Each structure stands twice: as structure tokens, then as C-alpha cells.
Amino acid sequence: MINLKINGFEVQVEQGATILQAAEKIGIKIPTFCYDDRFKPHGSCRICVVEVEGARSLMTACCIPASDGMVVQTESEAVVEARKEILDLILANHPLDCLTCEQAGRCTLQDLCYQYDMEETSYDGKRKSYEKDVSNEFYTADQTKCILCGKCVYMCSQVQNTDALCFVDRGFETHIGTPFEQGIAESTCVSCGNCVSVCPVGALMPKRREKYRYWEVDKVQTTCSYCGVGCQMELLVKDNKIMEVLPVKGHCNEGLLCVKGRFSFDFVSHPDRLKKPLIRKNGELQEATWDEAYDVIVNKIKEVKDHDGPDAVAAFSSARGLTEDNYLMTKMMRAVIGTNNVDHCARL
Amino acid sequence: MTNSIADIQTADTMFITGSNTTENHPVIGAQLKRAVKAGKKLIVADPREIEMAEYADVFLKIKPGTSVALHNAMMNVILEEGLEDKAYIQNTTEGFDELKKVVEKYTPEYVADICEVDAEDIRKAARLYGEAGTATIIYCMGITQHVTGTESVMTLSNLAMLTGNLGKAGGGVNPLRGQNNVQGACDMGALPNVFTGYQPVTNEAIVKKFEDAWGVKLSDKPGLTITDTVKAIEEDRVKMLYVFGENPMISDPDTKHVEKALKKAFVVVQDLFLTETAELADVVLPAAAYAEKDGTFVNTERRVQRVRKAVDAPGEAKPDWVIFMEIMNRLGYEKQYKDAEEVFEEIRQVTPQYAGISYERLETKGIAWPCPTEEHPGTPILHIGKPARGAGLFKAIEFVESEELGDPEYPLVLTTGRILYQYHTRSMTGKTEGINKIAPESYIEMNPELAKKKGIKDGDVVKVKSRRGEVQIKAKVTDRVEENVLFIPFHWSEGANVLTNGEVFDQFSKIPGLKVTGINVEKLA
Numbered sequence: 109m110i111n112l113k114i115n116g117f118e119v120q121v122e123q124g125a126t127i128l129q130a131a132e133k134i135g136i137k138i139p140t141f142c143y144d145d146r147f148k149p150h151g152s153c154r155i156c157v158v159e160v161e162g163a164r165s166l167m168t169a170c171c172i173p174a175s176d177g178m179v180v181q182t183e184s185e186a187v188v189e190a191r192k193e194i195l196d197l198i199l200a201n202h203p204l205d206c207l208t209c210e211q212a213g214r215c216t217l218q219d220l221c222y223q224y225d226m227e228e229t230s231y232d233g234k235r236k237s238y239e240k241d242v243s244n245e246f247y248t249a250d251q252t253k254c255i256l257c258g259k260c261v262y263m264c265s266q267v268q269n270t271d272a273l274c275f276v277d278r279g280f281e282t283h284i285g286t287p288f289e290q291g292i293a294e295s296t297c298v299s300c301g302n303c304v305s306v307c308p309v310g311a312l313m314p315k316r317r318e319k320y321r322y323w324e325v326d327k328v329q330t331t332c333s334y335c336g337v338g339c340q341m342e343l344l345v346k347d348n349k350i351m352e353v354l355p356v357k358g359h360c361n362e363g364l365l366c367v368k369g370r371f372s373f374d375f376v377s378h379p380d381r382l383k384k385p386l387i388r389k390n391g392e393l394q395e396a397t398w399d400e401a402y403d404v405i406v407n408k409i410k411e412v413k414d415h416d417g418p419d420a421v422a423a424f425s426s427a428r429g430l431t432e433d434n435y436l437m438t439k440m441m442r443a444v445i446g447t448n449n450v451d452h453c454a455r456l
Numbered sequence: 457m458t459n460s461i462a463d464i465q466t467a468d469t470m471f472i473t474g475s476n477t478t479e480n481h482p483v484i485g486a487q488l489k490r491a492v493k494a495g496k497k498l499i500v501a502d503p504r505e506i507e508m509a510e511y512a513d514v515f516l517k518i519k520p521g522t523s524v525a526l527h528n529a530m531m532n533v534i535l536e537e538g539l540e541d542k543a544y545i546q547n548t549t550e551g552f553d554e555l556k557k558v559v560e561k562y563t564p565e566y567v568a569d570i571c572e573v574d575a576e577d578i579r580k581a582a583r584l585y586g587e588a589g590t591a592t593i594i595y596c597m598g599i600t601q602h603v604t605g606t607e608s609v610m611t612l613s614n615l616a617m618l619t620g621n622l623g624k625a626g627g628g629v630n631p632l633r634g635q636n637n638v639q640g641a642c643d644m645g646a647l648p649n650v651f652t653g654y655q656p657v658t659n660e661a662i663v664k665k666f667e668d669a670w671g672v673k674l675s676d677k678p679g680l681t682i683t684d685t686v687k688a689i690e691e692d693r694v695k696m697l698y699v700f701g702e703n704p705m706i707s708d709p710d711t712k713h714v715e716k717a718l719k720k721a722f723v724v725v726q727d728l729f730l731t732e733t734a735e736l737a738d739v740v741l742p743a744a745a746y747a748e749k750d751g752t753f754v755n756t757e758r759r760v761q762r763v764r765k766a767v768d769a770p771g772e773a774k775p776d777w778v779i780f781m782e783i784m785n786r787l788g789y790e791k792q793y794k795d796a797e798e799v800f801e802e803i804r805q806v807t808p809q810y811a812g813i814s815y816e817r818l819e820t821k822g823i824a825w826p827c828p829t830e831e832h833p834g835t836p837i838l839h840i841g842k843p844a845r846g847a848g849l850f851k852a853i854e855f856v857e858s859e860e861l862g863d864p865e866y867p868l869v870l871t872t873g874r875i876l877y878q879y880h881t882r883s884m885t886g887k888t889e890g891i892n893k894i895a896p897e898s899y900i901e902m903n904p905e906l907a908k909k910k911g912i913k914d915g916d917v918v919k920v921k922s923r924r925g926e927v928q929i930k931a932k933v934t935d936r937v938e939e940n941v942l943f944i945p946f947h948w949s950e951g952a953n954v955l956t957n958g959e960v961f962d963q964f965s966k967i968p969g970l971k972v973t974g975i976n977v978e979k980l981a
Binding site for chain 2 (some may be wrong): 269
């Protein structure tokens with residue numbers, strides 16, 4: 109075990125743990141843009157720099173392993189000065205359109221500029237200009253907002269393993285693109301949106317169905333309703349409607365989702381949803397009350413049971429329903445109707 | 457799954473068969489690709505050159521329906537080369553001698569002809585699996601949706617037991633379950649032969665237990681499976697059918713057959729939308745969607761996880777369990793539940809595997825059953841120490857070719873499955889504009905050689921015929937499939953199930969042989 113001191117607090121961590129992980133352990137937050145515990149650390153954004161006693165320069169907390177006896181300051185004057193300089197340089201090439209930017213409220217750059225009182229850049233130089241890539245059905249890529257932290261590239265290559273995104277060009281011209289610059293729609297992208305979820309600024313944004321701000325939504329954690337992986341996710345809700353779905357680091361999904369879980373939620377509020385019971389009358393399905401529908405069903409069950417016995421009633425339960433729904437369906441069939449004729453599409 | 461999702465990524469060798477993982481379980485697919493990049497070995501057996509095949513050390517592009525022969529051949533090589541786990545076989549299994557006798561004739565050369573693959577590749581696969589410190593098997597409907605589906609799963613269990621890969625981390629036999637709560641539906645006894653927790657309806661003591669718990673007399677006669685029900689309606693044995701959240705008009709084999717049955721019986725459908733099945737119903741009930749109710753789903757690794765209400769259901773739609781409760785009440789069974797948690801509390805009482813699970817415990821994270829007590833952490837890996845039934849039973853199984861094949865009028869083999877963008881019968885994904893732009897319509901995958909012979913070009917509309925019916929869809933010319941093999945996804949009404957066989961099933965599980973259908977294809981004049 110390694111013993112070190114951060115901001116005056118003693119902390120003990122396993123061999124190999126980074127300064128960032130040690131700080132996290134005692135609740136000290138060190139800001140990051142490019143760090144994600146699912147990637148190999150690459151220390152490219154430098155915003156996580158900290159002062160280590162005896163070190164010649166500031167060190168990146170996300171890459172440097174904690175060592176025995178280390179004494180670390182995470183918000184010293186030198187650290188704050190360095191972070192402000194980094195933000196100043198990022199802002200030199202980042203539009204200040206927070207009033208209309210859809211990432212506002214979920215933007216790490218906005219949060220850090222607020223934290224370190226950075227209103228604007230002190231540099232006046234060339235600004236990058238790119239056309240927004242809107243070719244994907246579910247998200248847009250705006251390189252003018254990109255801070256080149258590389259999270260999207262590493263997410264795509266190390267975690268999602270689709271290898272659709274990469275760094276293109278060098279120096280000032282560096283930007284995120286797809287192989288041969290053919291646009292996202294022509295790449296190997298599978299629209300999982302995992303790059304969008306980790307983008308710390310507004311460069312990768314979901315295409316919104318309607319307007320909402322991140323501070324306006326309620327978040328509800330639930331389990332995805334598509335395949336059997338059981339990914340955990342958050343539904344972002346405004347005015348009784350799902351606006352967006354974000355991944356949660358659940359036991360089995362490690363914070364990943366696929367295109368269906370992330371983007372295919374429109375069915376919930378679709379106008380074609382059934383809103384009232386329907387009963388077939390004169391060959392047509394017509395709207396009815398619950399009482400009327402229940403009467404028809406209950407009378408039919410009684411009639412079939414009396415005439416042909418309970419085994420003349422059968423049911424298909426649902427692999428998409430709740431466990432609780434399935435339990436009461438099987439109980440209704442077995443305990444109340446009196447038959448074991450209940451199955452579901454496990455075979456289909 | 458015998459093992460957990462996190463665990464299968466730790467295996468030294470992964471054998472993926474009959475699972476198009478990156479399209480059907482995309483998040484697991486991503487994780488398995490990462491494992492291969494980190495140096496794990498991969499064997500893939502599938503009739504189509506799926507994305508995982510690109511990552512494989514050995515890819516066996518087998519003819520549909522020949523898995524039993526392939527698994528037997530892998531066991532043949534393992535035994536021939538002494539790669540079996542003798543101690544595991546000796547101490548924990550039975551039926552080994554018979555297995556050995558049966559697999560003897562399944563030499564790689566003999567099976568190479570059956571599966572239409574290279575004998576050396578079978579040897580390589582067997583060695584990769586047999587020599588690995590830990591080897592896991594990951595499979596899906598490509599193994600089970602055959603008239604010999606159950607037997608095919610048994611041969612996979614044989615393979616795992618033969619090499620001592622059962623009941624340990626990094627091993628196991630792992631079916632990836634296709635739907636969000638297919639595991640939970642099975643656990644709840646939405647199967648004709650078992651109550652919750654797989655307690656048989658034919659066991660007197662179990663029936664007594666449920667009679668006491670529910671306060672009623674119960675039938676000990678196993679009920680009908682879905683496929684049997686369709687037949688029973690035709691034969692007037694079933695008069696009323698209650699369909700909850702299913703769309704058999706698209707998902708079940710032989711659409712014409714299903715349609716006839718749905719039109720004949722009195723049908724109640726409870727769903728989110730007026731599906732193809734609901735259109736034929738006598739009564740349709742509006743149900744709440746997953747985001748509109750509290751409850752649980754159980755994922756493919758047996759993990760019970762919470763589902764939470766985020767929005768109100770539209771109009772008068774109700775949670776499904778409320779509808780069932782209200783019908784029960786009207787039929788004279790007076791039990792009332794105030795919420796889903798109270799239903800779950802009753803489930804715990806009657807289901808030993810769920811006894812230790814509560815909503816309170818699920819609040820922070822899901823729990824994998826069996827979980828017998830509130831102190832129990834759950835069970836991510838099954839059969840540790842020894843198989844649950846005591847001795848692991850080897851089942852010696854001979855390969856039998858599907859009867860679908862061999863008809864000169866329908867000489868080509870159709871196989872089916874899902875694609876990444878659509879889900880099941882599209883009742884949910886079909887409502888998202890972007891999804892429909894990427895995957896707008898049904899199609900058939902066809903090898904370039906076959907296309908050339910038939911004068912078909914990519915994008916041409918073709919007529920596909922089987923003994924059951926006919927569809928007209930676009931051809932997608934690709935060497936993903938072999939010359940005599942074709943693929944149609946089942947999501948659309950103009951999809952595979954118009955053609956599949958709805959009469960011949962697996963003798964044990966009654967699963968239809970959806971993955972092998974004899975067809976013919978012609979260019980539309």
C-alpha cells in the first residue's frame with residue numbers, strides 16, 4: 109500500500125493508483141477533460157495538473173502513479189494559474205455561445221470557466237472554422253467547439269471498438285474526423301452515441317426532437333427495454349416526456365449504450381399509442397370503457413370455461429413486460445382461470 | 457448464462473456460435489471485441505460472416521443446422537489429442553463412455569463435409585478451446601432455433617464439461633437472451649410446465665405449496681406452448697387466446713398459419729400499439745410502457761434490476777400487472793396489490809431463487825439469482841464445485857440433418873435473425889424516424905455467385921418462395937453468406953416468417969426450426 113498526503117489529508121491507496129484516484133478516494137475533486145477510467149490515461153488536456161512537493165514541474169494527476177510519501181496540492185496558486193492558462197488557450201479557439209449552446213449545463217468547459225473566473229480569452233488569433241457534420245441520423249459533430257481532448261476517439265477505439273473516429277491533420281489543423289474524411293454517415297459508425305455521451309463540450313451533440321435545457325430535466329435511472337444485456341440508463345424528462353437517454357455505469361454496461369437504447373425512445377410518446385380499450389363491434393375495433401372491455405373478457409372466460417373447460421383458454425405472456433407483470437399473468441392463468449396454458453416468446 | 461457478462465470477458469478462449477453479438481447484444485459485442493484486442497483467443501462458428509468473424513482466430517462458416525456435428529467433431533479432436541479434463545470427467549460427470557462412443561465417428565474430415573468447412577479449421581478450433589486455461593461458450597438463437605436446438609445446446613454443455621469448463625470463472629455455457637426480460641418471464645413461470653423459479657407443475661408437493669400460497673386448487677397438467685397453441689386453436693381445443701405484449705403475426709413461424717388461428721379464436725391483445733396481431737383481436741387493452749411503471753427486469757446474466765417510472769402513461773393506459781389484477785378481481789379472486797413492490801414481495805415468498813432480493817436491496821444495484829437470503833450477495837457464476845443436478849450428465853447426440861432440406865423445388869437454405877437497428881417486430885424501433893431511415897425495409901442477403909446465376913443485381917426486387925409462402929423483397933448482394941445460403945431479417949411483415957415452418961418443432965422445447973428453411977429465389981420479371 110502507498111501512503112500520501114493530498115491537501116493535508118492522509119490517504120492510502122493500492123500500488124499503481126494515480127494521484128487522481130487517490131484524491132477521488134477522499135472526496136477531493138480534480139478537474140479533467142480527457143480522463144475516463146475506461147481508457148488508458150493519456151494526459152492530453154493537462155487541466156488535471158497538481159503540485160507535487162519536490163517535483164520540477166506540475167504533474168498530471170490522471171497519469172502519475174501515487175508514490176509513498178508524496179505530498180500533493182490540488183488547488184495551489186501555481187496550479188490555479190496553470191489551469192487558468194489552459195482555459196485561456198482553449199477559449200482562444202472556442203465559440204462563447206453558451207446562451208444557445210445545447211450542452212450548457214452539462215459542459216465541463218463552462219463549469220471550469222465559472223470555477224476559475226475565466227470570462228473570455230486574452231489571446232487574439234486565428235480561429236478554426238469547420239462545417240458541422242450532420243450526416244448521422246442521431247448526432248452532430250461540430251469541430252469548431254472541439255477541444256481535442258480525444259475522448260470520443262478513445263471511446264470509439266478502446267471501449268466501443270468501432271474505430272470510426274480518429275485524429276486528422278496536425279498542429280493547428282488537428283481535428284476529429286473519420287478515415288478519409290468521408291463524413292460520419294459513410295464511416296463504420298454504428299450510431300451508439302457513446303462518443304456523444306463522453307464529449308465534455310458541445311462538439312458532439314444528440315439531434316434533439318425538441319428544445320430542453322439540461323437543468324430543466326428530471327433524471328430517472330432505469331433499465332433499457334431492448335435486448336437482454338440490461339444496460340442501465342437515465343431518462344431525461346421534461347413536461348412528462350422523455351427528451352434524451354444517457355448511459356449510466358451499470359454492472360453490465362460500463363456506461364455504454366447502443367443505438368436503440370440511446371436514441372430509439374420515440375415510441376413511448378408516439379401519437380399512435382393505444383389510449384383507450386377497443387372492442388370489436390360489427391367487425392370493427394371501436395373505443396370502449398375499461399368496464400365494458402373487462403365485462404367482455406370476463407364473460408368470455410366464464411363462457412369458455414363452462415363450455416370447454418379451463419384448458420380451452422391460453423395465453424402468451426411477454427418477454428418485454430415486467431417480472432411483476434409476468435407473475436400476475438401466470439397467476440391469473442393458473443390460480444384464477446385454472447390452466448397451465450401460458451407461454452411466451454422465449455423460443456422466438 | 458451460467459457466468460456473468462463481466463466474467464466471460466476474462467476467458468482465455470471465447471467460442472461464439474449462433475450469436476451475431478455486435479448487432480444483437482451490441483454492448484456485450486463491444487466488450488468482447490475489447491477482450492480479443494487485449495489478446496484473448498476467439499472462435500466463431502456462424503453461417504454468416506458476421507462482424508465478430510473479423511476478430512476470430514478461427515472462423516467456421518458452417519452450413520445452417522449443422523452445429524451438433526461441429527461440436528461432436530470438436531470433442532472428437534479433444535479426445536483424440538488428450539485435451540479433455542480427466543479429473544473433472546471422473547469426479548463430476550456421468551455418461552462419458554457413451555459420449556466417447558458416439559463422437560468417435562465425427563472426425564474432422566467426416567464433419568468438414570457436413571458443415572462445409574475445412575477439417576483443419578475444426579482441429580484448430582478444438583485445440584484453441586481444449587488447450588485454453590479457461591474457455592467460455594457464448595451462444596444465441598443460431599444454436600437454439602432448430603428442430604435439434606435442445607440437442608445442440610446439450611452438445612455445447614458436453615464440450616464445456618469435457619474440458620472442465622463448467623462452474624468456474626472464465627468458463628461456462630452462456631446463452632445471450634434476446635429480450636429485456638425474457639429471463640424474468642421464464643423465472644416467473646411464463647412457461648407451460650413450471651411455476652416461478654422453474655418449480656414443475658407436475659410435482660405434487662410444489663402444486664400443494666402454490667395451492668397454499670394462492671389459496672386455490674391448481675392444475676398439475678402441463679399446458680400448451682405457443683407453437684402448440686396455434687395448432688390447438690385450429691383443432692378447436694383452444695377457444696380463447698390472451699396475448700400480452702407479443703406480436704405473433706410477425707415473430708411466429710408461418711404467418712399464414714398464425715393468421716388463420718388468430719382469426720378463429722376469441723383474441724384479447726394487451727399492448728402499446730395496434731400491432732399486426734392487435735388488428736385481428738376482439739378486445740384490445742392499452743398498456744403502460746416501461747418508462748411509465750415501476751418494477752424489475754432480469755437480464756441475460758440473471759441479474760434482477762429496477763425499472764422506474766419516469767412519465768405518465770398516455771390516456772387510460774394501465775400497467776399490465778394492474779390489468780391482470782383487475783381481471784382476477786372481477787373473476788372473484790379478491791387479492792389486491794397496492795404497487796409493483798407488493799407483487800415482488802409475493803414473488804419472493806414462492807420463489808426460492810428470489811427469496812433474498814428486495815426493492816430496497818435493488819435500489820443501489822442489481823442482484824443475480826439464486827439469492828436465497830437477504831445476506832446473500834447473489835450468484836454470478838452457477839455450478840461452482842459441481843453441477844446443480846449433482847453429476848454433470850453427458851448426452852451423446854447424433855447429428856440429424858433438417859428435413860427442411862433436400863426438396864429439389866426449394867434447394868436453397870434460408871436463415872434468419874435480427875439486425876442492429878431494428879428490434880423484434882419493430883413495434884418500438886419502427887417509431888423512430890432515424891432508425892427507419894437507416895433500416896427502412898426487409899431484404900434478402902445473397903451471395904454474388906448465386907446472384908449472377910439468377911441474373912439478380914444488388915437492389916433488384918426478388919421473389920422468395922418456400923412451401924409456406926412467398927415474399928417480394930430487395931436483394932442485398934454480399935459474400936457474407938455462402939452461395940447456397942440466404943438471410944432475411946424477421947422484423948418486417950414481408951420478412952422471414954412468411955416462409956418458415958410452423959409445423960415441425962424441436963421435440964423437447966417445441967422451438968421452431970426458424971434458422972433453416974428450404975427456399976427458392978427468382979428475379980421478379
